[in-house]
């Protein structure tokens with residue numbers, strides 16, 4: 001059974017720091033999101049990390065689960 005990939009929080013923190021987010025954390029009400037899911041081979045890279053509203057984030061993942069993508 002393949003090992004489930006988990007987000008590399010350190011990498012994400014570094015990416016957000018480079019983008020100017022204080023302490024490498026998204027602002028209140030926002031979260032870091034992988035555009036291409038890790039489960040689909042997405043990586044913890046600047047191109048694949050986006051900071052989006054928590055409400056939007058929840059909706060995206062709800063839709064993905066509904067489609068059976070994660």
Ligand SMILES: [Zn+2]
Nearest residue numbers: 032033034057
């Ligand atoms: Zn996400």
